Amino acid sequence: MKKNTSLSRRAFGKWVTVVGGGTAAGIGGVHLLDCAGDAAKGQWLALTDNEIRILEAVAEQIIPTDRDPGAKEARVVVYIDRQLAPDAAYAHLAERYREWLAALDSAAKRSGKPFAELSWGEQTSLLREAESGKIPKEVWNVKTPQSFFHTVVNHVKQGFYGTPAHGGNFNYASYRMLGVIVPTCTGRNRVS
Amino acid sequence: MEFTDAIVVGSGAGGGCCAKVLAAAGIRVVMFERGEWNRTDPLGEDDLAGQRSPCVVLGPGPHGRRTRKEHFHDNGDDGVVRPNNAACVGSGTVTYGAMGWRFLPDDFRLKSKYGELEGSTMDDWPFTYDDLEPFYEQAEWEVGVAGSDEGNPFCGPRKKNYPMPPFPYTPESKIMDAAFRKQGLHPFPTPLLRNSIPFNGRPACIHNRFCVGYQCPIDAKNGTQNTVIPAAIATGNLDLRIRCMVVEVMMDDTGKAVGVKYFDENHQLRELRAKVVVLAAAALGTARLLLASKSGRFPNGIGNAHDVVGRNVQTHRYVGARGFWKEELFTEDGPGTNVAICDYSHDNPGFVGGGILHTDFQFTPYIFAGGSVLHGTASWGQEHKNLMRRFYRRQIRIIGPIQDMPTWQRRVVLNDSVRDCWGLPFVRSEGQGHINDVKAGNFLSDRAYEILQKTGAEHIQHQGKNDRPPFGGAGQHQGGTCRMGNDPKTSVTNGWGKVHETENLYLADGSLLVSIGGFNPALTIMALGFRVGAGIVRDWDSMKG
Ligand SMILES: Cc1cc2nc3c(=O)[nH]c(=O)nc-3n(C[C@H](O)[C@H](O)[C@H](O)COP(=O)(O)OP(=O)(O)OC[C@H]3O[C@@H](n4cnc5c(N)ncnc54)[C@H](O)[C@@H]3O)c2cc1C
Ligand code: SF4
Numbered sequence: 001m002k003k004n005t006s007l008s009r010r011a012f013g014k015w016v017t018v019v020g021g022g023t024a025a026g027i028g029g030v031h032l033l034d035c036a037g038d039a040a041k042g043q044w045l046a047l048t049d050n051e052i053r054i055l056e057a058v059a060e061q062i063i064p065t066d067r068d069p070g071a072k073e074a075r076v077v078v079y080i081d082r083q084l085a086p087d088a089a090y091a092h093l094a095e096r097y098r099e100w101l102a103a104l105d106s107a108a109k110r111s112g113k114p115f116a117e118l119s120w121g122e123q124t125s126l127l128r129e130a131e132s133g134k135i136p137k138e139v140w141n142v143k144t145p146q147s148f149f150h151t152v153v154n155h156v157k158q159g160f161y162g163t164p165a166h167g168g169n170f171n172y173a174s175y176r177m178l179g180v181i182v183p184t185c186t187g188r189n190r191v192s
Numbered sequence: 193m194e195f196t197d198a199i200v201v202g203s204g205a206g207g208g209c210c211a212k213v214l215a216a217a218g219i220r221v222v223m224f225e226r227g228e229w230n231r232t233d234p235l236g237e238d239d240l241a242g243q244r245s246p247c248v249v250l251g252p253g254p255h256g257r258r259t260r261k262e263h264f265h266d267n268g269d270d271g272v273v274r275p276n277n278a279a280c281v282g283s284g285t286v287t288y289g290a291m292g293w294r295f296l297p298d299d300f301r302l303k304s305k306y307g308e309l310e311g312s313t314m315d316d317w318p319f320t321y322d323d324l325e326p327f328y329e330q331a332e333w334e335v336g337v338a339g340s341d342e343g344n345p346f347c348g349p350r351k352k353n354y355p356m357p358p359f360p361y362t363p364e365s366k367i368m369d370a371a372f373r374k375q376g377l378h379p380f381p382t383p384l385l386r387n388s389i390p391f392n393g394r395p396a397c398i399h400n401r402f403c404v405g406y407q408c409p410i411d412a413k414n415g416t417q418n419t420v421i422p423a424a425i426a427t428g429n430l431d432l433r434i435r436c437m438v439v440e441v442m443m444d445d446t447g448k449a450v451g452v453k454y455f456d457e458n459h460q461l462r463e464l465r466a467k468v469v470v471l472a473a474a475a476l477g478t479a480r481l482l483l484a485s486k487s488g489r490f491p492n493g494i495g496n497a498h499d500v501v502g503r504n505v506q507t508h509r510y511v512g513a514r515g516f517w518k519e520e521l522f523t524e525d526g527p528g529t530n531v532a533i534c535d536y537s538h539d540n541p542g543f544v545g546g547g548i549l550h551t552d553f554q555f556t557p558y559i560f561a562g563g564s565v566l567h568g569t570a571s572w573g574q575e576h577k578n579l580m581r582r583f584y585r586r587q588i589r590i591i592g593p594i595q596d597m598p599t600w601q602r603r604v605v606l607n608d609s610v611r612d613c614w615g616l617p618f619v620r621s622e623g624q625g626h627i628n629d630v631k632a633g634n635f636l637s638d639r640a641y642e643i644l645q646k647t648g649a650e651h652i653q654h655q656g657k658n659d660r661p662p663f664g665g666a667g668q669h670q671g672g673t674c675r676m677g678n679d680p681k682t683s684v685t686n687g688w689g690k691v692h693e694t695e696n697l698y699l700a701d702g703s704l705l706v707s708i709g710g711f712n713p714a715l716t717i718m719a720l721g722f723r724v725g726a727g728i729v730r731d732w733d734s735m736k737g
Contacts, residue, residue, distance in 0.1 A: 161558040162240040
């Protein structure tokens, strides 16, 4: 963390009171409620275990782990799965997600392996092909276009860079990476 | 049958100010609002729920089937709908960025200044800046603006100063202030509808990083919901009815509005009669109500004998440039926008109008992550993540809204095939904007680019440059659908907001704007609300019957 470490400590304490039963994890010794644990419990709201496996591999490609956590550690799939659940924000996209993930997986299986088991480089190339719609039509035979990838990219960014309150950004992964203090309304910390 | 003196439909910028004037003059007002009071809750800190990034939750109401957001089609398709402005008591003034601009004197006389603009319906207002000046003052003092005109040679004359001093500059604004000066431009502090000092019984701003798109958690941002509306309620003359959707204005055969039909919060269709009816449902909402209120005397909708309602719709294209500073600039000090220039608002080469440039609000990580960080770089993967880390805290950006030139073809119409749950058709927008928008936008973006270049910022990119005029449109800044004017063939209301073909039906919102200015429009809409209210009070004796 770059700056304001002491400030953010204080901030985290307040985040809990503000969000109530909101989110995740222990930070720098301050231990908080763990509610983003859908993943840990393996209870998905919209997707199957297999779909989650593919999505997680895709998400990790979009925001890879390096010296900072990537999409996987930030539990981006928890965010997306929650939003795809019935009545949630992206419920209307759940079917398209399923189709797209399945089609991606069959495209991967041309080389004998499911998407999640391809090498890193193979995964990247396949996603680049999908991004520009270059996977052959015979292989991609579902209604949801390959370019739905752009929507997935957007949602992965939401899950990684957005507030932890909705299931992603576990442990404030991106906020820590960018040195952003929490809670978001920093002014509130300043007056208290 | 229920009666009152006056009905105001919509509790946003214009409606709130108008209702206050009526109530203070002793006129009994019923104000209808389809949304409800917005509550400050933890979601105020949710960067996936702000109005700039409405991913998970869509800003303040209305929500749910009954009160779903106003939708419009912005690309001619029937299938695609997207949400519009806020809808709650105060509407966009609860969550806006709260820049409180006065238009410039020339904005009221575009045609006199520039002559005809081919292909555009651009025109003079039926009154001048000086006529509106007292109402700007009223808006600045009753709602509350912090600012200072001292460095701005372009602004119109004012009789009274701002009620509050301007906000201090962020590091980014300090750099821009110096850069503007060095280039002979005239920077000054962005006027903000926020408390820089305790004002009006509410505290001073505590500088949240992310403010635009949210209700202020400590009520330091000034909208109609925490100023004029409570003041109107305190007179005892305002009956605010929330969760009530007005679906029709009832007219008699003589051209008199007799009242409105509305669905109350229990979904019951009711009627309320009044001596005067004011529509302030925002530019699209007001046009929608006029068009949907068909009767024997007004078969094409009220005020629409000459097919003007819904036309001349205007919005704002945002343009500018961004670059990255050598060192970190990001501070936790919001809201961000601080310094502005009006040097390019008028008298530019080869086109009409122009716009301001100002430093922008702080970006949330998610908003910053959209697309690629630098032109030509990946929008995902390792490269994107590297650039996020490298540049998030170094952004320097100036942008501004371009004065949009109205056209006759660009308009909103009723879309009978898409209706809300009350059966009222949504509006669809159609028609192309004017090529002037492209010229002005590209010019301003180029200037922003050059200015940034001279600061020493790196990796500078144009923003909003485009070679095609905007299609359809009208979002958070919407105006002009029922413009004021002296000629009933080309305008919907007179200079006091009274619909031409009627005796007692007034409009008091962004629909009135003849031109939308190269500025965010809320303060001007508030001033119009006060002015329309003053006109009604003046003529009340003859209307009360
Ligand atoms: C995120 C955001 C940032 C903004 N930033 C700025 C800024 O910095 N500066 C600025 O000047 N402007 C800004 N704006 C724009 C500003 O909020 C609007 O221009 C202004 O509120 C429009 O005023 P109005 O009176 O025309 O309509 P509104 O304020 O939108 O009011 C219309 C009201 O009518 C209600 N209504 C509509 N139809 C019906 C019906 N049939 N029955 C009952 N009620 C109805 C709506 O719910 C709404 O409350 C911003 C807006 C947003 C959303
Ligand atoms: S920046 Fe100021 S006005 Fe905006 S939300 Fe924070 S305290 Fe309120």
